[in-house]
Amino acid sequence: MILVKLGGSVITDKxxxxxxxxxxxxxxxxxxxxxxxxxxxxxxxxxFGHVLAKEHSLHLxxxxxxxxxxxxxxxxxxxxxxxxxxxxxxxxxxxxxPLPPASxxxxxxxxxxxxxxxxxxxxLELDMVPMTFGDVVWxxxxxxxxxxxxxxxxxxxxxxRPDKVIFVTDVDGVFTADPNLDPKATLVETVDRMVLDSLxxxxxxxxxxxxxxAKISYMIEMADLTxxxxxxxxxxxGRLEAALKGEDIVASKVIGGVK
Ligand code: IP8
Numbered sequence: 001m002i003l004v005k006l007g008g009s010v011i012t013d014k015x016x017x018x019x020x021x022x023x024x025x026x027x028x029x030x031x032x033x034x035x036x037x038x039x040x041x042x043x044x045x046x047x048f049g050h051v052l053a054k055e056h057s058l059h060l061x062x063x064x065x066x067x068x069x070x071x072x073x074x075x076x077x078x079x080x081x082x083x084x085x086x087x088x089x090x091x092x093x094x095x096x097x098p099l100p101p102a103s104x105x106x107x108x109x110x111x112x113x114x115x116x117x118x119x120x121x122x123x124l125e126l127d128m129v130p131m132t133f134g135d136v137v138w139x140x141x142x143x144x145x146x147x148x149x150x151x152x153x154x155x156x157x158x159x160x161r162p163d164k165v166i167f168v169t170d171v172d173g174v175f176t177a178d179p180n181l182d183p184k185a186t187l188v189e190t191v192d193r194m195v196l197d198s199l200x201x202x203x204x205x206x207x208x209x210x211x212x213x214a215k216i217s218y219m220i221e222m223a224d225l226t227x228x229x230x231x232x233x234x235x236x237x238g239r240l241e242a243a244l245k246g247e248d249i250v251a252s253k254v255i256g257g258v259k
Contacts, residue, residue: 061144082098120159
């Protein structure tokens with residue numbers, strides 16, 4: 001089984017509130033179906049989640065009742081994105097089962113405290129494709145928290161032990177600097193903790209779920225739970241399908257500390 005995260009930057013326009021990139025989503029759905037691989041899917045929230053979550057400071061927990069309406073709006077928006085994504089995938093021939101985290105997970109102080117992984121296993125055994133996504137979830141200490149796609153990826157990697165983990169983004173992989181800002185930025189083919197420590201700390205476009213460093217740190221931890229962990233560009237046609245089939249492609253390979 002291959003665990004795939006479709007990043008919010010690849011299936012939405014992150015700069016424009018609630019803008020779904022249907023063309024990319026349809027193509028990625030077809031690539032997943034064409035690979036014939038058994039997959040579990042996680043998708044990010046992109047502009048369906050981060051814009052309003054930031055506006056209502058949902059990542060800091062609930063301190064004012066006025067945030068509850070913001071939380072409800074984000075929940076409704078990310079479900080809309082999930083429905084769009086589910087339709088693209090089912091139309092491509094995949095038997096998708098949407099598993100919203102608010103209904104199968106609990107947070108504690110911003111950490112993912114519980115995820116009912118058994119539900120994912122059951123649907124996988126039925127040969128269906130479980131799909132979950134970044135959401136707003138009940139938090140035993142903060143009232144509500146943001147549960148990111150990366151937190152879900154980590155827990156699912158621990159519970160389901162996938163053969164491979166793939167992060168689909170809008171750039172070719174991990175770069176020595178922000179490729180959108182620095183023309184000299186080069187792709188890092190093998191990413192480990194030493195590489196992470198050497199990357200410049202930029203706070204540009206920090207999501208409510210953390211910086212790129214937090215995300216890479218998660219990936220390094222996850223790399224120990226699988227045979228291969230890749231970060232690739234889903235905006236380039238064919239890369240996801242080739243990676244799912246085990247072919248060589250342009251990507252960053254993340255390696256953990258234990259192996
Ligand atoms: O896009 C964020 O999940 P991510 C979830 O995977 C929300 O970081 C609701 C902002």
